[in-house]
Amino acid sequence: MASNGEPFKLHKAVFHNDIRSLKACLNARGVDVEERDCHSLTPLLLAAKLGRLDCAELLINSGAKVDAKSDDGWSVMDEAVVYGDRELVEFFVKAGYNQATTDLKELKPKLEEALKKVPDFTLVFQWELSSWIPLLSRVLPSDVCRLHKCGSHLRMDATLQSITDLRNRRGDLSFFIDCTDISHVIVADNIRHVKEVLKPQLSSKYVTESTSLRLSKDVVHSFISTQPIELIRCRSGWLWRVDKEECVAGYSCPVYDITGVTLIQRRRCEHLTEEDVKRLKSLREKMKRGDGDDVDDEDGDAAAAAAAAAEGESGAESSDGSALEVPFRASRPAPVTTATWSDYVNSASGGLPDNVGRTPVVSQDRRQFKPTVALSDKFPIPRDLLLDILELFTPYKHFHKLRRLVSRLPPGFPMKVEVPLYPTITLKLAFQEFKTCSHPASMFTVPNYDTGHVFPQQRR
Structure with a gap:
């Protein structure tokens, strides 16, 4: 609570849009902006x-x-989007981008500490997002990656370059990171002999299109509940059933089903027009039925764009192989807040009072599922250290959901994991090879290629 006996001074100033009082509160000693x-x-x-x-x-x-x-899981960006003001969303797109850059810098000490504790190695792993829906199965990415570590240097070789015509475009890519400076990654295209420095860049085009895309779709909050969970040993065989084991990357791993895991998905759509709601509902119904052939080009492109935007990517492509152009989305008329500050602070037990911002329109789906994991207690590196290193390279934010689930498991390294992220999408991660070895320094030297664009650029 705030000082001088009055609770929530910062919130009160925000509620009344009282800039002078807010500045005074922020300048006070010991203020807690969180x-x-x-x-x-x-x-x-x-x-x-x-x-x-x-x-x-x-x-x-x-x-x-x-x-x-919030406790309900809605982020600052979620609340800005459902409010529907374009300028507000653009501001948070920029603020979020800048904070992500800061978070990357803060990752440096953690990564350096992890690298000091592990020997030089080569690790081969496969990841994929898979779906039983034909359209999604063609769009969702996958790759086999080779990660090499030598001192403070990392190199990862991969093949996934982009998604074109609802298919994965393959190449021969190498990512180079000097962990004494992780503010940027250098990626080299070993086929076209060009290299590119991947730095956080905040272009006006990115802000404009990201804002329009967010304002044109519903806000989705998904989380995995793992309280409580239980591991059940998988069994195989017909007459004589035995405990199931798999050989993963040369390690014999008992296989478990994880029960007690629930996927909860909540949606808000109060910022959308009736036409938006009908369009999104129609697209979801088509995709649930698996009618890939019944999804027209516009809907297919929208699905690809939405998937890319949800992951923070800006390189989604349309069915003709060119980058997507997102239609401009104007602000919605601002909602009228008629509730008073007294109404707001005195309604804690019954939730938010009516007419504070836009009235929430929330739908929720719950689904229990059983992830499968193959564990090895013989793997030579502690799982937390290797996960710290892999986190830098993982291109999808769902890695954090996977990590939270892994942290709940008993001792042993998860050599193979299958986690349903959404009702139609499963994340699969499997290690294929691990060996400690020395590498020549030349392996971590960035090739002397011409500077160019390794990944497709958005059309102008």
Whole structure:
């Protein structure tokens, strides 16, 4: 709570859009910009919910975290999107991008510490997002990657270059990281002999299209509940059933089903028009039926764009192989907040009062599923150390969901994991080879290629 006996001073200033009071509160000694009010909202979450752009700018400049979430799981960006103001969403796109850059720098000490504790090695692993739906199965990516470590240097060789015509475009790519400076990654195309420095870049085109895409689709919050979970040993055979084991990367691994895991998916659509809701509902129904041939080009492109945007990617392509152009999306009329501050702070037990921002329109799906994991207690490197290293290369944010699940498992390294992320999408990760070895320094020297674009650029 705030000082001087009055609770939630920052929130009150945001609620009334009182910039002078907010500045005074932020300048006070001992102020907590991440304080939670009676509805579990930080001041920045409340600013996003009420469309207070000026307040949001002050809070961000004072160190407020743009990745904050309410107890219900809705993020600052989620609240900004459902409010429907384009300028507000654009601001949080930029703020989120800048915070991601800072988070990457903060990862450096953790990565350096992990590298000191492991010998030089080569690791081969395969990852894929798979689906039983024909259209999605063609779009979703996969790859076999080879990760090499020598001192503070990492190199990963991969083949997935882009997604074209609803298919994965393959190449021969090498990523180079000097872990004494992880602010950028150098990627080399060994077929076209070009290299590119991958730096966080915040172009106006990225901001414009990312904002339009967010405003044109529903907000989705998915999380995996693992409380409580239980491991059940898988068995095989007909007459004489025995405990199942798999040989993964040369290690004999007992295989377990994990029970008690529930996927919960919640959607909000109060910012969408009736036409938007009908279009998205129609597309989801087609995809649930697996009618890949019945999805037209526009819907297929929209699905690919949505998948890319959800992962923070900006290189999605349409069915003709060119980068997607996202139609401009204007702001929605601002909702009217008629509730008073007294209504807000006195309604904690019954939830938010009516007419605070846009009235939530929430749907929820729950589904229990059984991930499968093959564990080895003979793997020579502790799993947390190797996961620290792999996190730098993992191209999809779902790695964090996988990591949270793995952290709940008993001792042993997960050599093979299959996790249903969504009702139609499963993440599969399997290690194929691991060996400690020395590498020549030349292996980690960036090739002297011409500078160019390794990945497809968005058309202008």
